[in-house]
Amino acid sequence: MMLPILTLPNPQLRQRSEEVDPKILKTPEFQSWLDDLIETMWKADGVGIAAPQVGRPIRVFIAVDGKTPHVVINPVVTGKSWRMEDGEEGCLSVPGKYGVVRRYRSFRIKALDREGKKIAFEPSGFFARVLQHELDHLDGVLFIDRAKKIVNIQL
Numbered sequence: 001m002m003l004p005i006l007t008l009p010n011p012q013l014r015q016r017s018e019e020v021d022p023k024i025l026k027t028p029e030f031q032s033w034l035d036d037l038i039e040t041m042w043k044a045d046g047v048g049i050a051a052p053q054v055g056r057p058i059r060v061f062i063a064v065d066g067k068t069p070h071v072v073i074n075p076v077v078t079g080k081s082w083r084m085e086d087g088e089e090g091c092l093s094v095p096g097k098y099g100v101v102r103r104y105r106s107f108r109i110k111a112l113d114r115e116g117k118k119i120a121f122e123p124s125g126f127f128a129r130v131l132q133h134e135l136d137h138l139d140g141v142l143f144i145d146r147a148k149k150i151v152n153i154q155l
Contacts, residue, residue, distance in 0.1 A: 001036045001039065002036070002039060002040050002043050002044075003036050003037065003040045003054040003055075004054065004055070005040065005044060005049075005053055005054060005092050005093060006052070006053055006054065006055055006093055007092075007093050007094065007095060008093060008094055008142070010093075012052060012055055012057065013052060013053070013093055013137075013140065013142060014140040014142075015052065015057055015140050016057075016138070016139050016140050017050075017051060017052050017057045017058050017059045017060075017137075017138045017139075017140075018057060018058055018059065019058075019059055019074050020058050020059055020060060020073050020074055020112075022074075022112060022116050025073065025112065025114065025115065025116040026115065026116060031114065033056075034060075034062075034071055034114055037049060037051065037054065037060070037062055038062055038069050038071075040054060041062050041064075041069070041092075042069075044092050046064075046092050047063070047064045047130050048061060048062060048063040048064060048130045048131075048133060048134045049061065049062050049092060049134070050062075050134045050137035050138055051138075052137050052138065052140070053092060053093050053137060059073065059074050059075065059138045060072070060073050060074075061075075061134035061135070061137065061138065062134075063127065063130045063131050063134050064127075064130065065123070065127045070113075071113055071114040072109070072111045072112075072113075072119075072131070072134070073111055073112040073113070073114070073116075074111055074112055075109050075110070075111040075131075075135060075138070076109065076110050076111065077107055077108065077109055077135070078108040078109065078110055078120070079107060079108035079122075080104045080106075080107040080108075081104050081105050081106045081107060083104070083105040083106075084102050084103060084104055084105060085102070085103065085105050086100050086101070086102050087100065087101060087103065087126075087129050088100055088101075089101045089129070089133060089143045089147065090143075091133070091142065091143050091144075093137075093142065094142060094143065094144055096152055096153050097144060097150055097151070097152055097153070098150070098151050098153060099143060099144060099147025099148065099149055099150040099151065100147060100148050100149045101129075101133075101143050101146045101147050101148075102146070103128065103129050103132045103133075104128065104132065105124060105125070105128065106122055106123065106124035106125075106128050107122065107123070107128060107131075107132070108120070108121075108122045109121060109122075109123070109131065109135075
């Protein structure tokens with residue numbers, strides 16, 4: 001089921017999300033909601049989506065690496081590269097706007113997967129950009145807060 005995506009100026013997009021209690025991860029309700037979140041991202045033609053974007057202020061997001069959606073729960077950044085790069089970004093919650101955002105080229109992150117198993121990885125390139133964008137959502141930060149050269153596109 002496609003979930004409604006919140007857009008600016010909805011104040012829920014500016015709130016810091018709460019940690020997820022690992023006890024709920026394996027419940028059928030939570031697993032079904034994760035499936036709905038992934039479906040929402042695909043149907044909206046996104047490469048990532050965070051729980052706050054659908055009105056649920058918890059530390060969960062989906063990010064796509066190639067064609068594989070990764071569920072990331074309670075993420076913690078454990079290291080960052082010193083190199084950064086500029087890249088264009090847009091957002092499902094800020095329709096019609098794009099901008100250039102400076103992000104780390106790579107970083108280290110640890111989290112839980114959808115089954116509650118500990119995961120750790122070091123994304124780079126475009127996947128690292130998507131993860132950082134979604135991490136920002138969990139803290140109530142939108143790409144337009146970091147962007148330069150914001151462009152409005154007619155939808």
